[in-house]
Amino acid sequence: MTALAWVGASLVALGVPFFLLGTLGLLRFPDVFTRLHALAKADNVGLGLVCFGLGLHSGSLAHALKLALIWLLMVIASAVGAGLVARAAIARGVKPWGV
């Protein structure tokens, strides 16, 4: 493997724990709002590192840009989705835990 491929693989390995911890947050956190915090923030960085790493690993500019596009669309969807779920929960009268 080239140096670039090694750096890419390391970034992928660095990104995976964020998915794991985001999902752990989904299980450990007490209510819908705190769970949204865990998912949106951890997945943004987790997928960012995985896509960036795979982009470097592929060694192709078109591939790397396509992965960047995938990350961008996913981040927009996750940020908007988290906001919509939070808004819907408040509208349905869900009380935030510990407030």
Added chain:
Amino acid sequence: MALRTLSRLHSFLRRRTRGVGVFERIVAYAILWWILTEGDVRSLAFGIPAIAAAALINPFAPGGPRAWRLARGGPFFAVFAWLSVRSAVDVAARVIRPARPIDPAVVDYPWRLQSGSARQFMANLINLMPGTLTIDPGEQLLVLHVLGGKERALSGIRRLEERVAGLFGEEIPAHE
């Protein structure tokens, strides 16, 4: 009849082709096509009509992200990346510690941004920033859910709002 349809089509296209110039849009969609097809030249038989159609029928209504100050996009992205990492590390640390240290609060934040697109951008951006989540992007007040460390999160939101204002070229009053 045909003439009326034609003139309707003409005025539709004229409304849509405002905003960023057709040339910039052709370049942008051509780059997008190149990325999606990974530079496959054979795909251009479909690509050229698709690029032309997308550039003519501008799907981005005036007042959207085109209002960005492009030169500020780069530094803004750097700040976004850094804050994203801090945000993810912060939430990961709270998840993994046995005590699960969270101290949620709901906070009303009076908007300083004026334009709808800047507010919408910020309301969604907040969901990715350290310890903050938008519950309701209201007319006067932005209602936030804070995961813990209310004061620190709020001062972060103030700085973020100033950066978003810079990105959209808006002047906002200083925090008192």
